[in-house]
Amino acid sequence: MNVTEILFWILSALAIASALLVVLSKNPVHSVLWLIVVFFAISGHYILLNAQFLFIVNLIVYAGAIMVLFLFVIMLMNLNTDTEPQKNKWLKVAGVVAGGCLMLVFVAALKSSDTQQVQMGEGNIGLIQNLGKALFNEYVLPFEISSVLFLSAMVGAVVIGKKGD
Amino acid sequence: MLALLLILIPLITGVVAFFIKNEKSVKTWALVASLATLVVSIWSLIHQDNYHSVYSKEWLPDLGSSFSLGLDGMGRMLTLLTAIAFPVIFVATNKSTYKDSNQFYGLMLLSLTGLMGVFLATDLLLFYFFWELALVPAYFLCSKWGGERRIPVTFKFFVYTFLGSLIMLIGILYLYFINPDKSFSLSSIYKIQLTDRAQDILFWMFFPAFAIKMPIFPFHTWQPDTYEQSPTATTMVLSGIMVKMGLFAVIRWLLPVFPKTAHQYDNIIIGFSVVGMIYASCIAMVQDDLKRLVAYSSIAHIGLMCATLFAGNSTGTQGVMIQMFNHGINIIGLWVVVELIERQFGTRKMSELGGIAQKAPVLAMLLVIVALANVALPLTNAFVGEFLMFSGLYHFNVWYAVIAGISIILAAIYTLNMIQKVFYGNTNRVTENGVDINWNEKLILSVVVILIFSMGIYPKPMIELTQASVDSLVGVFK
Amino acid sequence: MNNVLNYIWLVPLLPLVGFLINGLGRNFLSKTLVSIIGCGVLLISFAVSVYIFMSVKSGNHEVVKLFDFISAGTLSIPFEFQVDALSSLFLLIITGVGFLIHLYSTAYMHEESNAHFARYFAYLNLFIFSMLLLVLGGNYVIMFIGWEGVGLCSYLLIGYWFKNTDYNNAARKAFIMNRIGDLGFLLAVFWMIQQFGSTSFGEVFSKANGISVAVLTGITLLLFVGATGKSAQIPLYTWLPDAMAGPTPVSALIHAATMVTAGIYMIARSNVLYTLAPVSQSVVAIVGLATAILAATIAIKQNDIKKVLAYSTVSQLGYMFLGLGVGAYTGAVFHVMTHAFFKALLFLGAGSVIHAMHHEQDIRNMGGLKKKLPVTHLTFLLGCIAIAGIPPFSGFFSKDEILAAAYEASPVYWIIGVAGAMMTAFYMFRLYASTFLGTFRGTEKQEHHLHESPAAMTIPLIVLAVLAVMGGLVGIPKVFAENAHSLEHFLSPIFAQSEELVKKEHALDHTKEIGLMAASVILALIAIVYAVNRFSKKPELQEAEGLGKVLANKWYVDELYDAIIGKPLKAISTFFNNVIEKSGIDGFVNGIGVGVQYASRQLRLLQSGQVGSYILLMVLGTIILMIVQLFVS
């Protein structure tokens, strides 16, 4: 029971707990905050796995930009009070049951699979230097493509979001 | 070469017909086209050599299919029947007017193309193509120019037959993959050695398509409605020729390929057919609508042919062969009469007609002759066929022949009933100012009558024409 | 080829030509022309037949093959004519009597309009043609062609006055009854094909010995079914009386002289088969006898002049079958001949009466026509005597030959037969008396118009009368003179094979035979005397009671048939049409369509529009697929 494992367990527990709270909390704003917590926990895992680059990106892009965006939208629509009326109870139950079943199936399928080890702590593939090389050598094409993707997303956002027509 | 012509002429003329807007000229055009086809098919009777009767060209190489046509005895006979039928139809319906007549005659010629193709194709996939192509124009003809219930009725007819052929399509594909030299050509398919199990499955994939087309009991319910609703010209095509497609297909593609299964289930099929004969005859007795009556009588006749086919002895098969031709002629004759009556008196209800014989003696006489041919009176063509068929059926099993024989009596009952109700007795307000038929209608009917008697008195040429086909079929079937 | 028999095809061809000319030219030809053609062709073919008859009499006979009719696989049916004693004899009867009746018709049908007159003669000629085919046919198929042809012609001629629905019904009934018989015939033919591989008489009879009796019995019985249809025997006899709807000459020709005897001809022709199948022989005999009695009883109470004659025909035919059944083939054929003479005579006489009475057929409205129609009266009387079997008239010889043979077979036959004969005598003279004797009972308008018929009608009467009187002399039994039975001698080649098959062990001794004859004659005479006294004074005008009523209504046989066959058939057809077809099969087919529509309406509801439920369904689908993928397959 070394420190890594302890951290692992704590972060996992945190991630799952706050994920549950995202789903459960009535108030959208709270959900957003809890989701940010989840992201932090996951970033913690990235640290454990020594994926530093992803750790940074995750914090900046997700926990930073994206979630703030969400927050803005929610504020904009002033949904901060728990205005959401109750969904049909049976649908809720069905949803939960379905999700549970999905999990069960996963577990049933995977429990018997041979377990391999994951390298924690060291290993330098997660470092920016390494990833940058890879990204601009063999992965330059997807990089370009993703630029097109952004372009289209941008155009779309403009088309949709532009007011007054 | 001639084989190709038989398809090309109606195809091209048919397409052209769509663009001839003037009604009179399109009628003439169609008539000329059909006569040309007739000339070619008669020509093909004279030149029976390879060069004239076989045509083959590469078409879908990687599907193992080729555009190959061939004329054998049976093919010659049926193409001749088709080629005779269309001019007759065109002349007989000359007086009746169809809106958008250019489309009407165009479609008629296209269906002629499809029928010719079916009888000529010696490649299974090509056969399937034409099999469908004959159906589509018929569908349009029926549901554009038909009676008031035409749309649902013809749609049922279309889906019913289409479904049948779809199942057949699966069978065709299986046959193709079983076939060692991956080909659809008739010769190579005849050579396939099928396992019993394969035969069983495939047989039941092919048979329904043909059974629906013929149709035999209990797949027949589309037929009376369709015949009743569709314009008589189309009804003639459907009942005179398209019905023969089913029988032809059984002879050409079913029995030789799956002889074992055919033997195995012959009793079931013959049983159904024979039951169907009695059943249809009974129903025919209580019909009031001429078209329905003829439709049911046709079902009964077809039942006999199908039963005899599966009895599979040379006598019976020979009977079926020539009966295919004769039944075509007779029933077209009947439809012509029905058409003339309906056009003149505006009704097909026997209960509303009567006493026409006084007003139209010639029509009456000709109808009586055709009707008697329909009940297979000796010296009419149908007698020869039915005699041989019954004899064949008798060889197969006495009791089938006996039961089937009852339908002879029933046929006499409903046919004479029809004659009496429509032509004899006293005139009523519907028929009181009827007039006799004019010369070209007389001409048509007398052509039919002449065919009836010549085939009835001297059937030898027809028998010799189809002899070879019969022998080969029976040979395989043994 | 100088052999006259090779010109046999002329005999049927001529009537056919007549038919075609009259039929196609019916709108152009004048009545005289039509009559000349109609009768002329027959006269010629009669001449040819006489010629052929002579050459046959001089001992040559052969099978003339015209062309291949049907040949499929092993089966080959040529279009061939069999010219021998039997057929040539029938040729004479058909063409001869036929000619007379044509002649008679020219006058009888004279009121008809041109076209219909021509149509009548066309039909008549066509009938003669088919009848000739029937008797000339060299195999059963050709015979069958004629067989159905005559049925068709009788249909056409019965329904000749097609405006009248009853007549049409009668015609239809006749055709359908015949069809039932024909089915039997046809099946027999198929059976033959199966057994002998051929239908030619020569081949069949030569091979017949080798075939098991059971099969032969079956074949012969089926053939007999055909005969009962054509020759109006139980159970298919009811059409014949109705057939009287046709013009009287037609009744005379078709329903008395020729067509109805086709059955007898056919059985006589296949005598070998019957002789080899004793069971069917006795069936034939019994049915014949039963018919004879039944018809006779009915005839007693009929008031329609033609109906009486019709039933008497049926019963006479019964006698002929009795004869065939007991192996007296010659006798049967003999009776066919004589019967042709006197029954044709009687019908034509009746026709003459009806003509004179302006289509009055009910004998209750006749009487005392003796002086008004002398010729008719005389000839009719002769005919009655002949049919009653009083020597030396023709009927006596032929009938007695049959009865004698019947006695040999079993005395019971004889007794019943004689009873029948007695009844025959009774009703014939009841008819005669109430028609010609006593006082006139019709309207004075009719009385005013009463007149003897024209020569064209009386001449045939006279000729036939002579034949009816003399006809018997060709077959004088041994009792009176050794081998004076020229007919038997003439026909012997036909029946030779059967003769040797059954060895006649004891011929009836002469004294006994004479006794039987005497008995039958005396009984007949008693019946005659009683009938004449009874009906010349006061004919029965009131409706019959009790048994009489039953007889007057023909034992209600028609009603019975309708009840057990007609109605059920109609019912079941309606059931098929309305229930099984519409609701059952078609209902099922349409039901599929409806089912799809319904399913569509239900499946639509899955598309609820709710994203939540969509995704839920997707997740469920995922789960199911995973289970299938991971744990099932």
Add this chain to the structure above:
Amino acid sequence: MNVIVLSAIWGVVMMFSGLFIASKSKAKFIAIAGVVALLIANYFDLHHKVFINSDFNGLLRYDSFGLIFITIALVSTLLYLLLTGRDIEKVGNHVYEYFALLFFVLCGVGIVSVYNNFLILFLGIEIISIPLYILTGADKRNLKSNEASLKYFLMGAFSTGILLMGIAFIYGAKGTFGLEMPPIATPKLPVMISIGLIFLAIAMSFKVSAAPFHFWTPDVYDGAPTVFTSFMATVVKAAGFIAFVRLFEVSFGVMTDHWQFTIAIIIGATLIIGNVTAVFQQSVKRMLAYSSISQAGFMLFAVYSVNSLAKEGILLYSAAYCLATIGIFAVLIKMRDYTFDGFNGLAKQQPLVAFLTAIFLLSLAGIPLTAGFLGKYYMLAAAIKSGTYIPLLIIAMLCVAVSVYYYFRIIQAMYFKEGSADAVDVTSSYKGLLVFTATLIILLGIFPNSFLLDWFHVL
């Protein structure tokens, strides 16, 4: 590669020309010019002449299969723009942006038809989806359009999650994102691959709208502006199939017997739901949505049986399907009323248009002499060749018979019913193009080899 690059570039060009050109109506000409340019670029692609020459470390794989499909897609797009370009202007104000987005979609289509790596697949699918979310919602005033767009977006995102999960498991099993799968030694499939396979299958099924992941299709097709529905239902969907087939051929082709049963279930469900539900529809547009589901059911046979026949077949089928559907939508757009009764008596007013519509419908129904028949034929042949369950085929056939019902309803309405339906602003060039499309369908139906399939072996 040319096509991908050029389409992306042309998208940008459209955007900027939007800034400089005032009139809307110019847009479609630029776009058409663009597609023509793309066709030329594609011509070079076909002959392996690439402008920007660089190796993609096996991220892309140019084979005849993908190249031919790109050609089909471009031709279809060209026809689509020619037939319905003018109707795009009617949708909203951002005409140039719409065209730009269409070009981005084309770029994505180019990507997914030649991808050789899960990463590219993912990006390609996204690059197709995101513009489509927008185009679906393009008609901003129309609530249906908004709703469709939101539904499409939510479910699309969800399916993306599933796709990624699948990819993750495949990666976990084999350690690379390359498509090629090392042959499996064990008789039982490793669990991780199994799960990954299922999730990928589900995600792709979603994209090609196969049951039970089809629910978005009717609503989105119905809600989206008809012009864009036409594009979505044809080119995009076909591209989805190409991606699907490629994925299952290259990655899972070695282990067919492990997953064929699962796919068979999807096929059966898709066929039944698609056809049966279409029967009761009243709106032709919505009926076409369901018909596209049922057609997808048939195309799935190609996924089921990954063999050469299947690949030829899916090409032929998608060509036939795209042409016919584009044609029908082109006619539908011109109609005033989208219900079946809206077509009553069209044959009177517009005999030619009605006739051509009939041909398109016959092709969809799979009547011989039309390309639709041969497409179905190839599918069946491929399925039988790779050994299939006869019941499945029977179901397929029954479904075809059912499909005849709803396709022929239009024919019946046009030809056999009385009515005064008319198509608005039908120009002769429009008619000419329809004729051209129909001719293509017929030609493909009679001479598939000389017009399409021979390239498959040549290239």
Add this chain to the structure above:
Amino acid sequence: MEGLMPINYYIFLALALFCIGVVGVLTRRNAIIIFMCIELMLNAVNLLLVAFSKMHHLNVLQTNPATNVGTDAQLFVFFIMVVSAAEVSVGLAIIVMMYRNTHSIDINFLNRLKH
């Protein structure tokens, strides 16, 4: 040695998060929250991918110390983040548009299109 972890832990953790996300999608009605749950699912995938990358890295490490196997997975995660950012921008735009027109982002009111 120190710092090894069975992969299954990560797998189950990721799956748990994934399923929680699914449950959220199924049970909430607020479009934004549903969208957030989808983001949660994506993050679960990211975590899993990173874990796998390290796993494969370790596997190869024994044979080849200088390997960089596993890089691709981390790059993949990077792309996922990129794409999801794009998606978020578009998605939020759509949601806002919806909100403008109907003043609600409750998916239960999205039922104009059905059947």
